[in-house]
Amino acid sequence: MSKIKIFAGILLFGSLWGFSECIIGSRLSDIGVPAGAIMTGFFALTFLVISRMSYKQPGMQLGMGIIAGILRLFNPFVGCHICSALAIMAEGAIFEILWYKISFDLGELRSITTQVSMGILTSYIVYVGGFTLTQILTPIISGPGFYFENLIAIMPNIFSSGLLPALIGGSVLPAIILVKNVDFTIKDRLYYPTTIGVSLLCWFIVVGSWFWINT
Amino acid sequence: MPSGKEKIISILAISVLLLGVSSALYVNATQIDKDTITINGFEYTINQLFSITTKRNIETDEGEKTGIALDDLMIKIGVNCPSCHKYIIKAQDKYQQTVSWDILKTGILTDYSRVIFPDTAHTFWIRDVFEIEVK
Numbered sequence: 645m646s647k648i649k650i651f652a653g654i655l656l657f658g659s660l661w662g663f664s665e666c667i668i669g670s671r672l673s674d675i676g677v678p679a680g681a682i683m684t685g686f687f688a689l690t691f692l693v694i695s696r697m698s699y700k701q702p703g704m705q706l707g708m709g710i711i712a713g714i715l716r717l718f719n720p721f722v723g724c725h726i727c728s729a730l731a732i733m734a735e736g737a738i739f740e741i742l743w744y745k746i747s748f749d750l751g752e753l754r755s756i757t758t759q760v761s762m763g764i765l766t767s768y769i770v771y772v773g774g775f776t777l778t779q780i781l782t783p784i785i786s787g788p789g790f791y792f793e794n795l796i797a798i799m800p801n802i803f804s805s806g807l808l809p810a811l812i813g814g815s816v817l818p819a820i821i822l823v824k825n826v827d828f829t830i831k832d833r834l835y836y837p838t839t840i841g842v843s844l845l846c847w848f849i850v851v852g853s854w855f856w857i858n859t
Numbered sequence: 860m861p862s863g864k865e866k867i868i869s870i871l872a873i874s875v876l877l878l879g880v881s882s883a884l885y886v887n888a889t890q891i892d893k894d895t896i897t898i899n900g901f902e903y904t905i906n907q908l909f910s911i912t913t914k915r916n917i918e919t920d921e922g923e924k925t926g927i928a929l930d931d932l933m934i935k936i937g938v939n940c941p942s943c944h945k946y947i948i949k950a951q952d953k954y955q956q957t958v959s960w961d962i963l964k965t966g967i968l969t970d971y972s973r974v975i976f977p978d979t980a981h982t983f984w985i986r987d988v989f990e991i992e993v994k
Contacts, residue, residue, distance in 0.1 A: 727980050745864070758865045761872035768875040779982065783956075786980045791957045794947075798954050800882045800889075807879035814872075 649835065650701050656839040657695040657704075658711025661688060663846035665712060665732060666719040678808055684735065684771040685812025689763065692739050693820045700748035702740070709736015715847065718854045727782040731774035734781075738773040742766055750821060759818040767813025772806040891951045891989050896972065898936055899993040905970060911935045915967050917977040924975050926967030933963070938993055947992040948974050950985050957994075958983060 664687040672679035692705050713733035717726070743766070746752055753759050779798065783790045895902045912927035912935050933941040942960040949955040958966075958976070962983070966976040974985045 727982050752862065752864045752868070755865065758868055761869045764872040765868060765875060768872075768879065782980045782982045786982075788956075788958055788962055788979060788983065794955050794957055797949075800885050801952060801954055803878050803882035804886050806875070807883060810875060810879060 645699065645701065650699060650704060651707075652836060652839040652843075653695060653699050653701075654704055654707040655711060655843045657691045658708035659715060659843040659846035661691045661708055662712035662715025662732070663850060664691075665716050665728065666850045670719065680775075681771070681805070681808035681812060684774070685767045685809035686816050688732075688735055688739075688770065689767055689813050689816050690820055692736070693817065696743065696748070697750065697820075697824050702744075705743075706736050706740045709733045709739075712736070715850055718851045726786055727778045730781050730785070731778040734777040735770045735774040738770050739766065742769055750824070753817075753821060756818055759821055760814045763817025764810045764814040766817070768806040768810035771809040772802055775802045775805060886952060889953060891953075893951075893989055896968075896988060897990040898932070899938055899991070901936065903936075905968075905972060908932060908968065909970060917965070917967055917975065919975060919977050924967060924969065926969035926973075926975065928964075929966045929968060929974070930960075930964035932968065933993070945994045947990075947994060948985050948988055949990040949992065951987040951989050954985060956983050956985060 665683055668687070669679045669683045672682060691708065695704055695708060710733055713729040713736075716729040716732050719728070746762075753762055776795070776799075779795055779802070780790055895904055896908065897903075898908075909927055911932075913931045914925060915928040915931075916923055916925050930941065933946075938944065941963075945957050945959055946963050947955055947957045958979075962976055962979060965978060966974055968974055968988065972986070972988045974983075974988050976983050
């Protein structure tokens with residue numbers, strides 16, 4: 645697979661992920677639903693696993709996290725931009741590490757028990773890892789400074805907050821693997837217009853809304 | 860017959876679930892439920908604090924917020940040399956953050972015990988504050 649084709653895939657899935665975080669995540673948060681858990685357990689896991697199954701390229705999910713995190717910085721709605729952006733980037737990197745030893749044909753995930761277990765494990769570690777890293781990096785990057793005692797004090801909260809995304813991930817991963825045999829292949833002549841078009845649409849909506857609200 | 864890798868995945872999944880459940884139980888059991896706020900070792904009700912301190916409106920990315928000015932609060936309750944200290948703001952669920960005077964003096968405490976700073980990441984906005992430790 646050519647590098648340009650992979651980059652277009654990273655751009656597409658990263659943009660879809662970032663778009664979901666900004667638009668859907670903000671809406672869920674507004675209505676009092678635990679948006680972070682749903683975003684990681686459902687949306688992030690879906691985009692990460694589908695892209696991995698489709699492209700079979702190491703490093704792709706890290707790139708998706710970076711694209712989604714950058715898009716999250718333009719979130720037009722309220723919320724902590726820098727901490728969410730850092731958490732998303734961290735989630736991409738953690739997924740990459742966690743799935744490093746899993747083969748691209750998902751040969752290890754044959755049984756439903758293993759699929760559920762991997763969904764739980766991935767969502768929990770990705771969510772808790774992202775949450776922890778953002779608690780470390782946000783105070784450093786945004787200025788006030790990082791205090792280790794604060795992190796220790798909130799670790800039980802962070803560990804407990806991973807429970808819901810883990811349960812969502814445990815039911816989402818088997819469903820994703822169930823549809824892995826569906827042929828999503830796009831004809832070559834339509835690949836670039838589709839991937840770039842959908843990506844541009846995501847960026848246009850998010851950045852456009854940001855300009856509209858802030859001007 | 861599950862392979863070694865499949866067994867490891869299942870064991871790790873059970874482990875993280877147990878970690879999540881036990882942490883949730885711990886957080887629930889240790890949650891502090893009180894109507895007062897302890898500042899520098901002394902307890903105050905939110906009404907007491909509002910009666911002695913200047914109100915301030917701040918503009919945030921969530922719109923305008925109103926509360927009592929934290930810098931004025933520290934002066935009114937008698938903290939010596941307020942700019943010489945760090946302030947650990949603690950929530951009832953054990954969440955906590957440490958801020959310097961430069962940040963604290965921009966912030967407010969709302970009547971629903973939330974500390975808000977206009978120019979920091981929301982990581983430093985703390986709900987259900989029960990203590991501000993002066994260090």
